Amino acid sequence: MLKDLVTPENANVFVGKLGDILEKAIDKPLGYAINWGRIWSLWPVHIETACCSVEFGAASSPRYDVERFGIIEAFGSLRQCDLVVVQGTITRKMAPRLRLVYDQMPEPKYVIAMGACAITGGLYFDSYNVLPGIDGVIPVDVYVPGCPPRPETLIQGCILLQEKIKRMKARKFV
Amino acid sequence: MTAELPPGLALQKVDERIMTLNVGPQHPGSGHMRIVVQIDGDYIVACDPDPGYVHRGEEKMAEYRNYITNIPHLERPVIHDSCNVLYPYVLGAEEILGIEVPERAKYVRVIASELNRCIYTQYWLAIYGIFLGHSTMFMWPAGDRELLIDLMEKMSGARVTHAHFVPGGVRNDLPANFEDACLRQVNYFEKRIKEYAAVFYDNPILISRTKDTGVLSKQDAIRLGTTGSVLRASGVDYDLRIKEPYDVYEELDVHTNVMKEGDSYARSKVPWLDMMESCNIIRQALQKMPKSGSVRTKLKPNPKTKGPETVYKRVESGRGSLGCYIVSDGKTEPYRVKMSVGSFRNLIALPYLLKGEKLGNMPSVYWSLNYWPVEADR
C-alpha cells in the first residue's frame, strides 16, 4: 500500500510542489532586496562615444555628484558594470564595438541613450557615417533627450531607470 | 595577401615576445579612440593611433547647409570649447559674405572665447588628473569650471553648446550686470586654480612621474607641425593671438607662456598658466569694452556671398591653432569647408613620443598632447 504511494512520479510531484511553495515564499522578499540593491548600485561602463561625455563627466563633478545615487564614474572593467550610458553619436565604426561591449557585460544590464544623436541621430541625421539612433544596435531602457542633455537631465534619466528596475522582475539572477 | 585586404586591415607579423594591446575604444585611458600599442616587457616598441570613432562627416554636411545653418553642427566637435571652434569659421564667413562686425561684438567674442578656453582647459586638466590616478584632481577642476559655465550660460543661454558667434557679431547682447558678475567669478576662479599647484603641480610623485617623459625637442615640435600648448611647452613662442591678432587681440596685452623642457610636465603646465593669462585678458577686455552699442550686423536667413573666393582663417583655440578653409563658389552654401584642428595636428606626435616609452607613461603622454578625439575626427 505504502509502496504504491511512494513512486518516482509522486515524489516528483511532491518535490515540485515544495519548490513552488519555496519559490513563492522566497520570491517576494528576495526579489525586493535584490531589486533594491540594483537600484542603488548602477555602475556605468567607461565608454565614451561622442561629445556628450563632457556632460557625463560634469554629472559626476562636485556640483551634480551622481555618486549620491550610488553611481560611480570612471569604473575600471566592464565585467563589473551594469549600465551603459551611450554618450552621443554612434558612428559606423563605433557601432560594432558598442555591441561588443554590451555583449561582454554580465546580466542584468541597462542602457541609457544620452543625447539626441543616440536617440535618432540628432543633428547628424543626414551624415554618411552616423547611425540613426542606437535602437538597432542595443536595446535601450531610458532615453535622455537633449543636445547635449544637462547633467540634471541625466540624473533624472537615472532616476527613471531606477523606477523601471523597481517594476522589473528580479527573477533572472544567477 | 595583404594586397587583397582593404587598407587598414592588413595584419602585421610580429615577434612572439611582443604583445599587442588594444587600448580603446572601451578603456579608461583612451577616450574616444583606439591606440594599438605593441609592448616588449614594459616598453612600448610601436604605437599606432586609430582615430575615427567619432567621425561624423561634418565637412560633408557643411556643403549642404548655408552659412548660418552650418553654425550648430560645426561647434559640436568640441562642445566645451564651442566658441573657439566656431571662431575661424565665423571669421571666414564674414569675409565671404562681406560684413563688418561692431566693436562691442568683438570684445564680447574675446571674452567668450577666453572663458571657453578656461572651461576647456579645466576639463582637460580633470581628465589628466584621472589618467594619473589622482581622483581629487578630477573633481576640483570639474567643479570649478561650473563657475565659468554659469557665466557662459548667462551670456548665451546654453550650458555648453552656445552657438553664440554668428557671422556679423554675436547672437545676443550681454545681460545686465554681466560685467560685475564676470569680474567676481573670474577673480574667484583665478584664486581657485592657483590652489591646484599645491595638490597637483608641486606634488613630488607627479613631478617625478612626468618629468623627462615623452620629451619633444624644439626641432621635432616644429618638424612635426605640432601646435598650441605642445609647441609652447617645447620652447617655441608661437601664439596666434600675438602673431596674427584677430578681432581686438592687438589692443589687449597678451602674454604667452613658454617652457623649454618639452616633457609631459611642461605640456601639462602650460595650459594651466594659459588659464591665468586668460583671466587677465578677460579683465582687460571688460575694462576696454564699449559700454553700449550694437553687437550684431543683421543678416538675412539665407545670405548671399560676394562671389567665388577661398578663405583660410586661423585662431588660437584651447588646443592650438585652429584653421578653417572655406571654398566658396558664389552660391549660398559653401563649396568646401575644411577644419584644420589642433588635435589632429598633435596626433602625429603620439607614435613618435610613445616609442621607447614605458607603458605606465602612456596615459600621461597621450593626454598631455592636448588631444580631444572628437575634434580630431570631426
Place this chain on the structure above:
Amino acid sequence: MSVLAPKFKLSEFIKSLFDNAFWALLLVSLVGLPLIQVVLFYIEMPVINGELLTPFLALTWLADPSRSLPIVKAFMATDMFRVMVFPGFGFAALLAAGTIFVERKMLAKLQLRVGPFYCGKIEGILQLAGDGLKLISKEIIIPAKADKPIFWAAPVIFVATAAAFVALIPVAPGGWVVADVDLGLLGVFAIIGFFPIITILSAWSANSKFPFIGGIRALFQMVSFEIPLILSLLGVVIVTGTLNLSEISASQSFFPWIVFLPVGAIVFFITMLAELERIPFDLPEAESEIVAGWLTEFSGMMYGLVQLGTYLKLYAFAALFVVLFLGGWNGPMIVPPFPEEILTEGIVLGPVTAKFPGLPLFDQAMLNGTLWFVIKTVGVIFFILLPRGVFPRIRIDMLLSLGWTKLIGLAFVNIFIALGLLYAGVLGPGGLQ
C-alpha cells in the same frame, strides 16, 4: 512611494517577511526541533556548573535566561566562535565594510562632494548593502579560454588567505586571538607570501592580456616590498625578544615601540600601502593603463569576494601596525569597573529585578583592550585611506627602485637602531623595560 511601481514598498517587503516568519516557525517546530535534537546527540556538549549539558537540558535551559547565559558563555569559549565571530572573520569583515563606506564618504568630502547619500535615507549608510546585494545577484562570466578551476578558486583562496592573516591578530588581553602561536610574526610573513601567488595564478588563469600584465606587476610589487616589510619588523622582534604577537602587544604597556623605532614604523607603513595596492601604489589595478589590472575578468560576486579580501587585508595590516608599533590593546582604563553585585547577583533596578548572574559576557580588561585596539586601528586605516585623495599613481620602475634601494636601506638602519638601543642598555634587562 512611487507612481510607477506601487508594489515596490518597504511595507510589502516587511509583510512578506512576516509571512515567511510564520511559515518558518511552523516548519521549525514540526521539523526543525526534532532534527536539532537528533544532531545534538552527536556533538560534544560543554560542562556547565559541573554538570554535563545534555541535549534535553540544552533545550529546556533555553527557556530560563539565568541558565541559558552559561550556555552562551560556554559557546563563546569555543574555537568556532573565535574563528567566525569575534576576533576572527565577523569582526574583521564588519570593520572592513565600515572602511569601504568611510573611504567613499571621506574621499567625497575631500573632493567637495557629498558621496553616497540617498541609499538608506541617512547619509547613504546602506550603500554597501546595496552594492553587495547587487554583486551577489549578478551574473558570473567565465572567459571561454580561462583555466576554470583556478579562475573559480582564486577569489575564494584570496579571501581565505586574508582571513588567515586576520586570525593571527591579537585583539584583547586574555587570549582573544584565534591562533595564539609562538611564531606568530613568522606566520604573518608566511601568509603575506601567499598573496602574490594567488594574484599571478588568477591573472594567468584568466587568459587575457590586461590581467596578465596586472598580475606580473602585482608580483613585482609584492616581492620587492616584502623584503623591506620583513626587515622593518625585525627591529621590534630584536627589542622584545619574541615572535608571539600577543607578547609583543603586552610588552608595550608603558610605551609603544614607535617611540623608539620610528624609522621602522615609516618603512612598514609605506610597504603596507604597496602590499595593499593602495594609491599611490595601486599599479596592479591602474585603470588608466591596464583597465582594472588583475581584476579585469572578475565579474559578479567573484569581484565582490576579491574586494572583501582586499579590505580584510587592509584591516589586518592596520591591526598589525597597531600591534607592533602602537601598543596593541594597551591604553588607559576607560571602561568603568562592573559593580560586584552585577557579577554575582544580577541587575536590580528599583522594582525591576533580573537575577542573571554573570551577565557581562566580557570582563573589563577585555572590553577596554578591544576599545583601544579598535580606536587605534581605525586611526591607522584613516591614514591608509588618506593618500588616495592626495597622490597620483606612481610608476612601476620608480616603485621598484624605491623598494629595492631606499626602503631596504632604511629597514637596516632601523635594525641597527634597535640593536643599539638594546646594547646601550636603554631597553631590555636593566633598561626601561
Place this chain on the structure above:
Amino acid sequence: MSEETEKPTPETTEKSVAKQEEVIELPALEKGLSEKLTSKFGEKTSIAFVKENRVRVDVKKEDVHDVAEFIRDEMNFDHVESVTGVDFPDDKEIEVVYHIGSYTDNSLANQVLTLATRAPREDIPIPGKDGTRLPTLRDIFYSVEFHEREVFEMLGVYFDGHPDNRRLLLPEDWADLPPLRKDFAIKGR
C-alpha cells in the same frame, strides 16, 4: 545682406577706404614671397592671389615636389598646417591644397603660403589603384603624414611614396565612394 549694409554709411566708407590703403601698403612681404617663387620657377607656378598674410600658388603635379622643397629650404616655411582636398567634377580634377606656415622665422609667423596642385579624377574611382595620384610631400614636410592619409580616404587621392597609405578615419568596411567627392550624395539630399 540686409539693406543697411548695402547702403554704405559714412563710417563704413571711411573704413573701406582705410582698408584699401592697407591693401596697397601691407603685402610687401607677401609680394616678395610670390616674386621669389616666380623668379625661381617662372612658368611652372602661377600666383593665384596675394592677400593680406595669404599667398596662393598653383603648381602642376609634376612640379609640386620641387616647389615644396624650395619653399622649405629657401623660404623658411617649416610645417604644413592642413592638407585639403577639393573635388571639381566639372574640371575632372581634384585639387589638393597645402597650407604651409612657419614657426622659426618670426617675420613669417603670420603668413600662410597656400600651395595648390591638381590630380586627375576618375569617374569610377578605385582608391589607390587608379590614376588619381600625387607625389607625397611627407619626405619634405613630415607633418603631412596624417593629413595625406585623410585626403586619401576622403577623396581617393593616392600619394605615391607615402609610407603608410592606410585608412584613418572611416570604418574598416567602408566600400562606397570616397565620401568627400561631389558625386557621393548623403541621404535625403
